[in-house]
Amino acid sequence: IFGARLIKNGIIDRAVVGGTDCLTKFTLNGFNTLKILDRQPCRPMDNTRTGLNLGEGAGYLVIESEQAAKDKKVYATLAGYGNTNDAFHQTASSPQGDGAYNAMKKALSISGLQPSDIDYINLHGTGTENNDLSEGRAISRLFEGCLPKMSSTKSYTGHTLAAAGGLEAVYSILAIQHDLIFPNLRYQNQIEDLTLEPVSELTKGDGIQNIVSNSFGFGGNNTALIFSKYK
Numbered sequence: 001i002f003g004a005r006l007i008k009n010g011i012i013d014r015a016v017v018g019g020t021d022c023l024t025k026f027t028l029n030g031f032n033t034l035k036i037l038d039r040q041p042c043r044p045m046d047n048t049r050t051g052l053n054l055g056e057g058a059g060y061l062v063i064e065s066e067q068a069a070k071d072k073k074v075y076a077t078l079a080g081y082g083n084t085n086d087a088f089h090q091t092a093s094s095p096q097g098d099g100a101y102n103a104m105k106k107a108l109s110i111s112g113l114q115p116s117d118i119d120y121i122n123l124h125g126t127g128t129e130n131n132d133l134s135e136g137r138a139i140s141r142l143f144e145g146c147l148p149k150m151s152s153t154k155s156y157t158g159h160t161l162a163a164a165g166g167l168e169a170v171y172s173i174l175a176i177q178h179d180l181i182f183p184n185l186r187y188q189n190q191i192e193d194l195t196l197e198p199v200s201e202l203t204k205g206d207g208i209q210n211i212v213s214n215s216f217g218f219g220g221n222n223t224a225l226i227f228s229k230y231k
Helices: 002-008 024-035 098-109 129-142 161-178
Strands: 014-021 057-064 076-083 119-122 148-149 211-217 223-227
Touching: 002 014, 002 057, 002 223, 014 098, 057 161, 076 211, 098 129, 098 211, 098 223, 119 161, 129 211, 161 223
Parallel strands: 119 148, 119 211
Antiparallel strands: 014 057, 076 223, 211 223
């Protein structure tokens, strides 16, 4: 978002954006203290979920102004973005997903798109009881009557923390580029309080045009990005 704002205001022409994180004893001990680590492969958005897996990695993109990207191969456009902080709790999301809801709503407003225009949501989907229910409620509120397909790619990588937003931006652009949706691994049981269900099998050929990618963090920090097919 910071890179996009600099470009939008004519301060720079391009930026390298993304994040990286590595596993440390400090991180492992911290999440273990919170009692939100699953000893088995995580099950995001499943009613039997018991926690997250930690991962590590890096994901980066080059974003450019339309003028700077002229005559270059463009993989997608960053159509909208929203960042909010509901400050509900040091580590937990608000029960109704207020911060997530407002971040996605703001991203839609900037993009000029309607909820019905979104073809896929790359969920934050950590596999913790609080996060998945909170995010699901936020999505149900915003996309009532027009739920897009959705899945959590953390079922492949675990939660890569500071790298998650960058990695999942890459996954979202790959989904647009190759017209596919990565399945939500190990999903079997619908969350009792939700009516939505993630995609559990690899799907292709849906004509994906617009994707929301969610990334949420401690302290109620919520970000939603919208990537669109370049035309």
